[in-house]
Amino acid sequence: xxxxxxxxxxxxxxxxxxxxxxxxxxxxxxxxGLELMVNxxxxxxxxxxxxxxxxxxxxxxxxxxxxxxxxVEMAMGxxxxxxxxxxxxxxxxxxxxxxxx
Amino acid sequence: xxxxxxxxVCAIGAVAxxxxxxxxxxxxxxxxxxxxxxxxxxxxxxxxxxxYLGILVILMxxxxxxxxxxxxxxxxxxxxxxxxxxxxxxxxxxxxISTGTFVVLxxxxxxxxxxxxxxxxxxxxxxxxxxxxxxxxxxxxLVIGLGLFATIVSAVVLxxxxxxxxxFGDDLRRRPPDDPIPGSVDARSLTRIFxxxx
Numbered sequence: 157x158x159x160x161x162x163x164x165x166x167x168x169x170x171x172x173x174x175x176x177x178x179x180x181x182x183x184x185x186x187x188x189g190l191e192l193m194v195n196x197x198x199x200x201x202x203x204x205x206x207x208x209x210x211x212x213x214x215x216x217x218x219x220x221x222x223x224x225x226x227x228v229e230m231a232m233g234x235x236x237x238x239x240x241x242x243x244x245x246x247x248x249x250x251x252x253x254x255x256x257x
Numbered sequence: 258x259x260x261x262x263x264x265x266v267c268a269i270g271a272v273a274x275x276x277x278x279x280x281x282x283x284x285x286x287x288x289x290x291x292x293x294x295x296x297x298x299x300x301x302x303x304x305x306x307x308x309y310l311g312i313l314v315i316l317m318x319x320x321x322x323x324x325x326x327x328x329x330x331x332x333x334x335x336x337x338x339x340x341x342x343x344x345x346x347x348x349x350x351x352x353x354i355s356t357g358t359f360v361v362l363x364x365x366x367x368x369x370x371x372x373x374x375x376x377x378x379x380x381x382x383x384x385x386x387x388x389x390x391x392x393x394x395x396x397x398x399l400v401i402g403l404g405l406f407a408t409i410v411s412a413v414v415l416x417x418x419x420x421x422x423x424x425f426g427d428d429l430r431r432r433p434p435d436d437p438i439p440g441s442v443d444a445r446s447l448t449r450i451f452x453x454x455x
Contacts, residue, residue, distance in 0.1 A: 157264050162301065163366040165268045169298060171359035172275040179351035180279065181344040184329055188291050192275050195298055198314060206305040211376025213389035217397055219302075219310050220386070223317060224401045228408045230321055234328050235412035242418060247332045250346060 162203030170196035181248045183240075187233040194229065197222045260304050271297035284329040292322035309383040 169192055176189025198219050205215020237247070246252045274294035278287045295318035302311035345351075379385045390398045414420075424434035433439065 157261055159371055160366050164363055167359050167362040167366060168272045169275055171355045174358055175351050175355035176279045178354060179345045179348050181346055184332055188278055195295055199298055199301060202302045202305055202307055207374055208372055209375050210378040213385045216310060216386045217389060217394050221397060221401065223314060224405065228404060231408050231412045235415035237332060238416040241332065
């Protein structure tokens, strides 16, 4: 285990999440992609803490912020999905075209 | 040695489960594949000695994915996976962008001259984190707290089916409010019941 292997794992998770966020039409699936990307930040933050400056708690604080970000992202994502579904029965990104032209 | 084996098994498993999220036919399966990816990606945190944060991520992800499974089944047209589904757009472009991102980042990871390790972990890393959050990093804790509170309020406001304009009309002048069940508690009825505000 080295810093590089941890960062490669984070890169792979980020790339998979990016693919999901870009390619999926369903709003919930896009949120899954975003969560995978935030998970990459968690892995990379923990690796930087351990392999670069373990004496300082900054890396751990980054992980905590990323975990919180994940919870906020999910709560707001589902709230927006509920609101947009209530108003216009939209559950796919391609159907939400109110602001188009 | 055993740690390296566990790390590689979990790393490969996390990536494979992450890939499965966007490959399986059922929404419920996708949710639990994502859960597996998160749990497997949290094990390396435990290997680094971050016992509190690792367990926190695992527990939080289990709860989060169970809630997500409920929403999946609520909103998806094919929750059970009885028929193949493909809800993607611009698949080739997305694949190219994400593969390119991975290649660029991986090359950077392997080529960058990373700094040398400075210091050793404190004996109790969880205590160090708590001390930082209550001391030198208090601002982070405050922002997290405010952010979570704002999220609670915003999520309730966004997902509530009836707002004040539904009740009081566009100019907020309709009295009594238009409620499905009349007799709501507003300032005037509070005054009438309790005799306050006179």
